[in-house]
Amino acid sequence: MSRVAGDAPDSDAALLRLLADIAACRICRDEPVGGPANALPHEPRPVCVASSKARILIAGQAPGTRVHQSGRPFTDASGDRLRDWLGVDEKQFYDPEIFAIVPMGFCFPGLDAKGGDLPPRRECAPAWRSQVMELMPQLQLILVIGQYAHAWHLGQLKQKTLTETVRNWRTILTESDPACPVMPLPHPSWRNSGWIRKNPWFETELLPALKQLVQRHISEAVGNIASRSAE
Template identity: 50%
Template structure:
């Protein structure tokens, strides 16, 4: 019954019922999110693609497969909310633009993120995937590009780890920046493995 729900469960229920962007989206709102009070790694993504919007499962697409490869985790681990919180900048599929999906809706992060973060009591790392997450969470750091932030990722630790989006569209960026695969991905895998191991003790 509703009066037995914990605050985070109530908040997630409220988020998943949100329809503030109804009429401005190509589909009926279906906010996609995963979180637990025990989540260790918070992944701040962009917005669900159309496939994820239909399945209701975050990162249930090619981008998710690549992200899990970077992290070195299985689907079972990835969808364990005690390990990973999956929180997009925009919770619903925003629609298609001229060159890919439209930007995340700007209403979502200011409305929900702070409350969600406050309920997760054991966060060890916040991953900022792509420019929208980085521009929002690193907005006090001026005049830096996505490439500069990802290249200098250690400067943002231990709180944040900025990385490029794992979309197939970013293969061109990865070819231009091979250091990402050789330097950032191994570091990310090791850090993720350490956090998972510590959480099991």
């Protein structure tokens, strides 16, 4: 699923064309990094919600099995936990005037020998990510989830470990782009429940600040929608 918020004026034409190209992408199957032996073993189904109005970008990892089936991002237990972290309901979460959802890999990468999701495909971000980001200059907050999103979005602000990066969230918010600050998060997978227990500061310090940031942007977005409706 690839979509743009609202009707597409002429200024959104480039984003619409890009989303159509993403929806048709088969690079990981037809031209995989490392040759045919590394091809995606199933039909690609790119999942990306890009928006010309969204204030917040959720930069995740890659779709899991349930998202691959539904074609809608975070339609799984990880999504339930992420929405709880953000303090939003499904209606707010899937409103493209509030959130854009652009993972590091658009297609489900498959499972490893232990039944866990493989890393995001290596073909995806180099082919598409910069183009998508350039067409969403209105973003005001980026939430980066997991080590692959940390590496792409944080650059030198990324620390040696995921724990060190997330623990450094205050500095990252301050030192990233002031027009569109970045907040690092772990993946909301239930596999990370042990990590959350070992790092109680995540729930007592980071999550309240995250909810406050998100609610501020939601309030502003709702105000803008109301203003446009009144015109």
